[in-house]
Amino acid sequence: MRTNTTRNSAFTLVEIMITVAIIGLLASMVVPNYVRARATSQQNACINNLRQIDGAAQTYALEHMLTSGSSYTLSELLPYIQLSSSGNIPACPAGGIYSPGNTVSNPPTCTVVGHTMP
Helix, strand or coil: CCCCCCCCCCCHHHHHHHHHHHHHHHHHHHHHHHHHHHHHHHHHHHHHHHHHHHHHHHHHHHCCCCCCCCCCCHHHHHHHCCCCCCCCCCCCCCCCECCCCCCCCCCCCEEECCCCCC
Protein backbone atom coordinates (compact mmCIF):
# COMPACT_ATOMS: atom_id res chain seq x y z
CA MET A 1 0.00 0.00 0.00
CA ARG A 2 1.31 3.36 -0.98
CA THR A 3 0.83 6.33 1.23
CA ASN A 4 0.86 9.73 -0.31
CA THR A 5 3.04 11.88 1.94
CA THR A 6 4.02 15.28 0.82
CA ARG A 7 6.35 17.43 2.87
CA ASN A 8 6.29 21.14 2.64
CA SER A 9 9.77 22.11 3.66
CA ALA A 10 9.44 25.86 3.64
CA PHE A 11 10.62 28.37 6.19
CA THR A 12 8.10 29.89 8.49
CA LEU A 13 7.71 33.62 8.84
CA VAL A 14 9.16 33.54 12.36
CA GLU A 15 12.32 31.77 11.17
CA ILE A 16 12.83 34.32 8.42
CA MET A 17 12.29 37.22 10.86
CA ILE A 18 14.83 35.79 13.31
CA THR A 19 17.38 35.34 10.52
CA VAL A 20 16.89 38.91 9.31
CA ALA A 21 17.23 40.19 12.88
CA ILE A 22 20.51 38.31 13.37
CA ILE A 23 21.91 39.62 10.07
CA GLY A 24 20.88 43.16 11.05
CA LEU A 25 22.57 42.80 14.44
CA LEU A 26 25.80 41.59 12.83
CA ALA A 27 25.71 44.43 10.29
CA SER A 28 25.23 46.98 13.07
CA MET A 29 28.44 45.73 14.67
CA VAL A 30 30.51 45.57 11.47
CA VAL A 31 29.68 48.91 9.82
CA PRO A 32 31.06 51.21 12.58
CA ASN A 33 34.30 49.22 12.71
CA TYR A 34 34.65 49.49 8.93
CA VAL A 35 34.10 53.26 8.99
CA ARG A 36 36.62 53.72 11.80
CA ALA A 37 39.23 51.54 10.05
CA ARG A 38 38.75 53.47 6.81
CA ALA A 39 39.20 56.84 8.55
CA THR A 40 42.33 55.61 10.34
CA SER A 41 43.88 54.31 7.14
CA GLN A 42 43.14 57.60 5.34
CA GLN A 43 44.75 59.53 8.20
CA ASN A 44 47.85 57.31 8.12
CA ALA A 45 48.18 57.67 4.34
CA CYS A 46 47.85 61.46 4.61
CA ILE A 47 50.47 61.67 7.36
CA ASN A 48 52.86 59.57 5.26
CA ASN A 49 52.30 61.94 2.31
CA LEU A 50 53.03 64.90 4.60
CA ARG A 51 56.24 63.20 5.75
CA GLN A 52 57.28 62.72 2.13
CA ILE A 53 56.63 66.40 1.37
CA ASP A 54 58.54 67.45 4.50
CA GLY A 55 61.47 65.20 3.57
CA ALA A 56 61.50 66.72 0.10
CA ALA A 57 61.50 70.22 1.61
CA GLN A 58 64.43 69.35 3.87
CA THR A 59 66.38 67.85 0.96
CA TYR A 60 65.62 70.90 -1.19
CA ALA A 61 66.79 73.18 1.62
CA LEU A 62 70.04 71.25 2.06
CA GLU A 63 70.84 71.21 -1.65
CA HIS A 64 70.10 74.91 -2.09
CA MET A 65 71.71 75.97 1.24
CA LEU A 66 68.53 77.53 2.60
CA THR A 67 68.19 78.58 6.21
CA SER A 68 65.33 77.47 8.46
CA GLY A 69 63.52 80.77 7.83
CA SER A 70 63.57 80.41 4.03
CA SER A 71 60.34 79.75 2.19
CA TYR A 72 59.59 77.33 -0.65
CA THR A 73 56.71 76.29 -2.89
CA LEU A 74 55.39 72.84 -3.74
CA SER A 75 56.43 73.29 -7.38
CA GLU A 76 60.06 73.60 -6.26
CA LEU A 77 59.78 70.23 -4.52
CA LEU A 78 58.54 68.25 -7.53
CA PRO A 79 61.96 66.73 -8.35
CA TYR A 80 62.22 65.45 -4.76
CA ILE A 81 58.76 63.90 -4.40
CA GLN A 82 57.63 60.53 -5.67
CA LEU A 83 54.72 61.62 -7.86
CA SER A 84 51.47 59.72 -8.25
CA SER A 85 50.67 57.76 -11.41
CA SER A 86 49.04 60.88 -12.89
CA GLY A 87 52.24 62.90 -12.38
CA ASN A 88 50.93 64.99 -9.49
CA ILE A 89 51.89 65.34 -5.86
CA PRO A 90 50.08 62.61 -3.89
CA ALA A 91 46.66 63.77 -2.74
CA CYS A 92 45.06 63.37 0.66
CA PRO A 93 42.80 60.29 0.51
CA ALA A 94 40.16 62.12 2.57
CA GLY A 95 40.01 65.01 0.09
CA GLY A 96 42.17 67.47 1.99
CA ILE A 97 44.53 69.96 0.37
CA TYR A 98 48.22 70.06 1.21
CA SER A 99 49.94 73.35 1.80
CA PRO A 100 53.67 73.74 2.36
CA GLY A 101 54.99 75.15 5.58
CA ASN A 102 55.62 78.89 5.52
CA THR A 103 59.31 78.21 6.02
CA VAL A 104 61.65 75.24 5.86
CA SER A 105 61.37 74.75 9.63
CA ASN A 106 57.53 74.54 9.54
CA PRO A 107 56.08 71.19 8.43
CA PRO A 108 53.50 70.98 5.62
CA THR A 109 49.84 70.76 6.62
CA CYS A 110 46.58 69.25 5.40
CA THR A 111 43.17 70.92 5.57
CA VAL A 112 41.50 67.84 7.10
CA VAL A 113 41.29 68.01 10.90
CA GLY A 114 43.53 65.42 12.55
CA HIS A 115 45.80 64.96 9.54
CA THR A 116 48.90 66.51 11.04
CA MET A 117 52.46 65.34 11.36
CA PRO A 118 53.39 64.24 14.87
